[in-house]
Amino acid sequence: xxxxxxxxxxxxxxxxxxxxxxxxxxxxxxxxxxxxxxxxxxxxxxxxxxxxxxxxxxxxxxxxxxxxxxxxxxxxxxxxxxxxxxxxxxxxxxxxxxxxxxxxxxxxxxxxxxxxxxxxxxxxxxxxxxxxxxxxxxxxxxxxxxxxxxxxxxxxxxxxxxxxxxxxxxxxxxxxxxxxxxxxxxxxxxxxxxxxxxxxxxxxxxxxxxxxxxxxxxxxxxxxxxxxxxxxxxxxxxxxxxxxxxxxxxxxxxxxxxxxxxxxxxxxxxxxxxxxxxxxxxxxxxxxxxxxxxxxxxxxxxxxxxxxxxxxxxxxxxxxxxxxxxxxxxxxxxxxxxxxxxxxxxxxxxxxxxxx
Amino acid sequence: xxxxxxxxxxxxxxxxxxxxxxxxxxxxxxxxxxxxxxxxxxxxxxxxxxxxxxxxxxxxxxxxxxxxxxxxxxxxxxxxxxxxxxxxxxxxxxxxxxxxxxxxxxxxxxxxxxxxxxxxxxxxxxxxxxxxx
Numbered sequence: 001x002x003x004x005x006x007x008x009x010x011x012x013x014x015x016x017x018x019x020x021x022x023x024x025x026x027x028x029x030x031x032x033x034x035x036x037x038x039x040x041x042x043x044x045x046x047x048x049x050x051x052x053x054x055x056x057x058x059x060x061x062x063x064x065x066x067x068x069x070x071x072x073x074x075x076x077x078x079x080x081x082x083x084x085x086x087x088x089x090x091x092x093x094x095x096x097x098x099x100x101x102x103x104x105x106x107x108x109x110x111x112x113x114x115x116x117x118x119x120x121x122x123x124x125x126x127x128x129x130x131x132x133x134x135x136x137x138x139x140x141x142x143x144x145x146x147x148x149x150x151x152x153x154x155x156x157x158x159x160x161x162x163x164x165x166x167x168x169x170x171x172x173x174x175x176x177x178x179x180x181x182x183x184x185x186x187x188x189x190x191x192x193x194x195x196x197x198x199x200x201x202x203x204x205x206x207x208x209x210x211x212x213x214x215x216x217x218x219x220x221x222x223x224x225x226x227x228x229x230x231x232x233x234x235x236x237x238x239x240x241x242x243x244x245x246x247x248x249x250x251x252x253x254x255x256x257x258x259x260x261x262x263x264x265x266x267x268x269x270x271x272x273x274x275x276x277x278x279x280x281x282x283x284x285x286x287x288x289x290x291x292x293x294x295x296x297x298x299x300x301x302x303x304x305x306x307x308x309x310x311x312x313x314x315x316x317x318x319x320x321x322x323x324x325x326x327x328x329x330x331x332x333x334x335x336x337x338x339x340x341x342x343x344x345x346x347x348x349x350x351x352x353x354x355x356x
Numbered sequence: 357x358x359x360x361x362x363x364x365x366x367x368x369x370x371x372x373x374x375x376x377x378x379x380x381x382x383x384x385x386x387x388x389x390x391x392x393x394x395x396x397x398x399x400x401x402x403x404x405x406x407x408x409x410x411x412x413x414x415x416x417x418x419x420x421x422x423x424x425x426x427x428x429x430x431x432x433x434x435x436x437x438x439x440x441x442x443x444x445x446x447x448x449x450x451x452x453x454x455x456x457x458x459x460x461x462x463x464x465x466x467x468x469x470x471x472x473x474x475x476x477x478x479x480x481x482x483x484x485x486x487x488x489x
Contacts, residue, residue, distance in 0.1 A: 030399065031425040032402075218425060283403065284403070285403055308425060308426070309424075
């Protein structure tokens with residue numbers, strides 16, 4: 001599958017890779033350059049591969065309260081909220097933002113790889129509620145514009161008033177209705193724009209002209225990893241509950257969401273493993289699947305879920321599940337990187353914090 | 357990837373291996389590195405994990421790793437030999453592999469144990485033809 005911006009990516013010389021069945025740009029000029037454009041200025045990502053699901057009807061709130069882990073009743077019209085979608089065992093089917101577009105109308109943005117699964121799950125669970133679940137992924141192209149200058153540039157270049165962080169606004173972009181969301185996946189301020197696919201090409205061009213740097217999935221991954229945002233398929237899976245992933249803050253068990261009993265149990269009893277962030281001390285770049293060893297020992301205590309060279313910290317870094325009793329910040333560990341032991345230390349999250 | 361290969365440079369005094377490595381043979385010694393195509397596919401090199409001086413390497417087998425932000429890649433030995441020198445400058449400036457893959461971005465020097473193997477490597481025309489396929 002291709003997004004409406006596919007030709008634009010090729011014209012900019014992007015390296016294109018398959019991502020969940022989509023031909024997506026992984027980088028244009030280089031991951032480090034794109035990464036630093038987002039940390040220092042403004043970068044834009046074509047995230048049109050992400051899915052959108054609309055939930056509408058008198059029972060929309062009750063339904064979402066049942067399927068989403070967070071307290072959806074707290075979201076006012078124009079608000080946005082992060083949640084996980086759990087199965088009965090508390091395993092994470094997906095993680096997502098829900099936006100309240102109207103009194104009885106919500107939009108949920110899904111991960112590309114999970115869109116069909118989410119849709120089937122939501123459809124099935126909605127039967128006992130007076131709410132309609134609609135796949136609206138074809139209605140939107142999606143652009144994430146991120147970085148300290150992202151808001152200013154978008155507001156000026158497109159002439160739109162942008163909502164504050166964790167809010168959503170109905171706006172006009174390219175003379176078509178669009179949604180502007182104060183959300184992102186980079187640890188920087190910025191917006192995500194849900195556009196009419198027909199205007200995606202001219203809007204992309206206007207933002208390019210305004211100096212926004214095109215960024216691929218490579219930089220998207222290094223940026224999110226530095227601020228320890230989990231990625232579904234790596235840190236989050238249907239076999240892991242949100243408590244061990246460190247997402248207890250977005251789970252409100254008292255709302256009775258599907259999986260809440262299991263999540264409550266995990267919270268009360270603790271979990272065998274916990275998701276930690278770590279930095280390599282010295283050389284070596286950790287990668288997904290590398291065993292985590294007890295410092296100076298031969299005992300495996302966990303495994304890396306995501307690893308990379310961190311462009312901001314200029315060191316190998318990542319996230320891993322390790323045995324909970326050894327998950328304390330400061331603990332010395334070793335990462336087995338293809339047979340070479342690389343000393344590392346469990347670090348506090350996020351790995352990268354903005355210097356103020 | 358044909359358009360990519362036409363952008364690249366491939367000196368005609370080198371011998372090439374199908375796995376995108378080059379060898380500059382000089383008597384019983386050779387300097388080894390990765391080709392323009394290899395560095396371009398990999399992206400910005402951020403780490404070179406070299407073999408030790410004195411180690412023996414085997415033609416067609418991995419002898420080192422180069423890593424970009426996103427991926428790690430084995431470096432395949434185009435020839436067999438013993439490592440006599442590694443490019444230490446790459447520890448602080450691994451990006452030289454991208455900027456100058458046939459010059460300052462060389463990886464190792466070896467004393468060849470089977471110099472006749474060089475005959476089996478590709479010339480520049482053959483290597484380019486392979487890339488264009």
